[in-house]
Amino acid sequence: MIWNRLSLVCILTLLFQQMAFAQQASGDFLRSIGHIYVVVAVILIIFFGIVLFLIYLDRKLTKLENQIKENE
Amino acid sequence: MIRQSWWKILAVVILVYTILAGMLIPLKPGIAEVTPRALQAGTEVELTVTGYNSYYAKAKNDLRAWLKLKGDLVLKAARIEVLNDRTMKLHFILPQYLPSDSKDDACSLILDSPIDGAIVLPEGIALTQDSVNLLEGKKLWSVDKMDQLNAGPKLTFPYRSVLYESIRNQYFHVPLWFAMIFLFMFSVNFSVRYLRKYDPDADQRTLALNRAGFVFGLLGTVTGAIWAKYTWGAFWSWDVKQNMTAVALLIYSAYFILRGAFQDEEKKARLSAVYNIFAFAALIPLLFVIPRMTDSLHPGNGGNPAFGGEDLDNTMRMVFYPAGIGWTLLGFWVASVAYRVEKLQQRLLDA
Incomplete structure (x- = not known):
């Protein structure tokens, strides 16, 4: 579980570093090509938001599964 | 299974459509930049136009451009020089007088191409004149006509500055x-x-x-x-x-x-x-x-x-x-x- 979370944090940090790097490279990355990356950022935020909620539900289910196992 | 969760399948289908159509349909061609923005009556000027999603080179010989003042008074570009799909130079020979009773006026720029359709840059260019002569100005600006504008590509999203x-x-x-x-x-x-x-x-x-x-x-x-x-x-x-x-x-x-x-x-x-x-x-x-x-x-x-x-x-x-x-x-x-x-x-x- 802890590894899952750690890897997610690592991936997110890498992603943001990438974005920050790209920003330095081309002046303002999010403003390039008619602000298209603003849309990309919005879609990514929605995706990760829903994934985080899924992880929350997943952890709850794991707990319930363990409880069921204990009851048996 | 399918009978119970048809709406989940519908959700996925609609969202795939939303993302594909929402991301792939291009923006309507637009005018990203025009320089210079201030023109003097009675001079010959060269406007550099930078387009967005435009195809100037493809429609090289059918391009038309006008400066438009209030009351449908227009001045057609004397010469159009296309550098590439996204850049062109417009040459206007501005008459001595403006059809206006003040020394300053603002005009819009209209481009027309069979590929990109008609594109308007509203009220983007300032005009100045040294002396006012309303009647003469009206006469000078009534020579050209703007007609038969093209419709342009149909499947596009609006091009809005800022957005x-x-x-x-x-x-x-x-x-x-x-x-x-x-x-x-x-x-x-x-x-x-x-x-x-x-x-x-x-x-x-x-x-x-x-x-x-x-x-x-x-x-x-x-x-x-x-x-x-x-x-x-x-x-x-x-x-x-x-x-x-x-x-x-x-x-x-x-x-x-x-x-x-x-x-x-x-x-x-x-x-x-x-x-x-x-x-x-x-x-x-x-x-x-x-x-x-x-x-x-x-x-x-x-x-x-x-x-x-x-x-x-x-x-x-x-x-x-x-x-x-x-x-x-x-x-x-x-x-x-x-x-x-x-x-x-x-x-x-x-x-």
Whole structure:
């Protein structure tokens, strides 16, 4: 579980570093090509938001599964 | 399986369509830049035009351009020099007088091409003249006519300065709020049902719908902040609608905190049901009444025109309405999974 979370944090940090790097490279990355990356950022935020909620539900289910196992 | 979850399949199909159509349909060709922006009557000028999504080179011999003043008075470009698809130089021979009774005037630039269609840069160029001669000016500006403009590509989204490609956020940011409203609406329905029948199942449904609605609300706020940074200049501009949604989300977060404050299941369910009804009663004025009463940056609020007209054309409607349905269905899907987890937990507690 802890590894899952750690890897997610690592991936997110890498992603943001990438974005920050790209920003330095081309002046303002999010403003390039008619602000298209603003849309990309919005879609990514929605995706990760829903994934985080899924992880929350997943952890709850794991707990319930363990409880069921204990009851048996 | 398919008979029960047809709406989940529908949600996926609609969202795939939303993302593909929303991202792949190009923006209408537009004018990104024109230099210089200030012209002097009686001189010969060269305007450098930078296009967006334009194909000047393809329509090299059929390009036309006009400077347009009020009252349909136009001046046709004497010569057009195309450098590439995105750049061209327009040469105008400005007459000595303007058809205007003051020394300054503003004109718009109109381009016409069989490929890109007619493109207007409204009121973007300033004109000045040394002396006023209204009659002569009118005569000089009435020589050219603007006729037979081309329609241009059909399947495009509007090109709006400031927004540019981020107009596509209309299919991702706005529907999140639709989804949130519908989720909260259904949760109120179940709260009322709980208070009438004291059915614990209704309480679990309320909780799950509120959780999903809250997630969508948070995502709506964050995506809105990103969009705002690149259109309004700041992540948070203390706009009424931003502030009121923050208040609404705080009210809803108190719902979850309130639930944590009770040990007794029935007391928890009963009080949170009452609170939830009040929360929704507060949400409606916060989101739909107060933002309309003062100045707001959001379209459709504080005297601003709503998305419509040139901001929301028929191509956008083709994507925007399905997007609303798709994201709402996804919201209910997320809520139904949360509900089943809650239900299972309750069953284990009861056992």
